[in-house]
Amino acid sequence: MALEISESNFAKEVLESDKPVLVDFWAPWCGPCKMLTPVIEELAGEYEGKVKVGKLNTDENIEIASKFQITSIPCLILFKGGTPVQKIVGFRPKNDIKKIIEENI
Secondary structure: OOEEEOOOOHHHHHHOOOOOEEEEEEOOOOHHHHHHHHHHHHHHHHOOOOOEEEEEEOOOOHHHHHHOOOOOOOEEEEEEOOEEEEEEEOOOOHHHHHHHHHHOO
8 A cells, every 4th residue: 555645754754765765746636646546556565565655645745746846746756765766747557657666676
C-alpha cells in the first residue's frame, strides 16, 4: 500500500530515505490522478522493500508542491538520496513508470 506523505513526514520518509522514493503528487478532484491510483498501489506492492511509494495530496501540502514546482498533476517524482532524479507529468502507463524505477534502483 502506498504511503501517505505530508508536510509532517516528508523529510523523514522522502529526503532521509535510504531507498529510492516515488512520490505521486495528486489531488482528489483530478480525474487522471484517480486513474493513476491503482497503478501506484500495484507499484507499491511490487517494489515493497526496494522502493518506497507514496502519495502526497497537493491541496493539503501546498508548500511541498510549490517547492518542487508542481504545476500539473498527476506528477510523479522519483527521489534518490533525497534528490529528485526523475519527474513524470501526466498519466503514464504502468510499464513507463516501471522503466524509470528500474533505471534508478
